[in-house]
Amino acid sequence: MMLEIDNLNVYYNAIHALKGISFHLEKGEIVALIGANGAGKSTTLNTISGILRPRIGSVLFEGEDLTKIPPQDIVRKGIIQVPEGRKIFSKMTVAENLDIGAYASNDRARIKSNMDMMFQRFPRLSERRNQLGGTLSGGEQQMLAIARALMAEPRLLLMDEPSMGLAPILVEQIFDIIRDINEQGTSILLVEQNAQMALSISDRGYVMETGKIVLEGPSNELLVNPVVIDAYLGGGHD
Template structure:
């Protein structure tokens, strides 16, 4: 098992956003967390990546508890997050954004390898490498945010709403890229409003409502579940 979240409780200001959530991710999986806005999904990702500290509960990654670690140490351990809304660095070029992603990688040959791999996967970024990142389209910015996270050589990548605000043509492309990243050895934890897409590529999924896990199963089991269809798939 790569990551285990056990009885996680997180307060967001005065709000009890996450109320005793437990789930696990095995190495090599795509796992989707689905749920309505405000269910606590983003809070969970931010807590795993060290941006928020839990009130209680444990997060175990590669057999070590990480819930008290600071974000840079979590990244150095092999967990990268692609935040909701992309958060690329405007005023910096595409190349400089990617260099920020490799900030904690000490091995220069590894950095070069990561650049080669990222440009092979996202050829548009190589074409635009000297452009201000703010001038990219929404879909290109999402690709840059994913590429920047991959520059840190993560074992686990946390994706927060990667299809949000994108045109349908880009949504399909982003999901193809997620599958490709996974196929090449990176484990994926995916949060996504587009539940149908998310579950269709997931090995397993968890349904979150009001800060708690309500259902879990394989992606296909959850797609076929009547309650999930009614609540999240427009069925």
């Protein structure tokens, strides 16, 4: 098992944000974490990344507990987050953003070849490589955020709402990219409000509600689950 979350309890001061969630992710999987605003999806990702610390519970990555390891060392273990709202460095050029993505590595030649690979994969970024990140469009910024994460050669990619604020056609593109990344061997933990899209590309899914996991199962089963359809797939209204 690649990632195993056990009884995770996270607080924002007095607010109990994660109330003992447990789930796991196998190597090579795409696992979707779906749920409404405030369900605790981003909190879960930030806890795995080491930015937040749990009060109770463990995050095991290949058998090693991450909850005591500082964020920059978690990055070096191959867990990279694509943060919500993209959060690219807007005052840095596209190329510099990618360079910062590979910060954990010292192998200049490898960084260079990775960067060339990113520019091949995202031709739009190549055209704009000397442009400041803040001047890119929303879709381009999301691509840059993904490319920046890929620069670190992740083994597990944590993606926080990659579809947020993007036009439907761009959402399709981004999800194609996600599937593509997964097919090349990177495991992905995908947090999404767009449950339809997330479940359609993932192997398994968990449904979160106010800090708890209320449903889990293979994605194709969740897609036809009446509770999920009713709450997250707009069922009953169309």
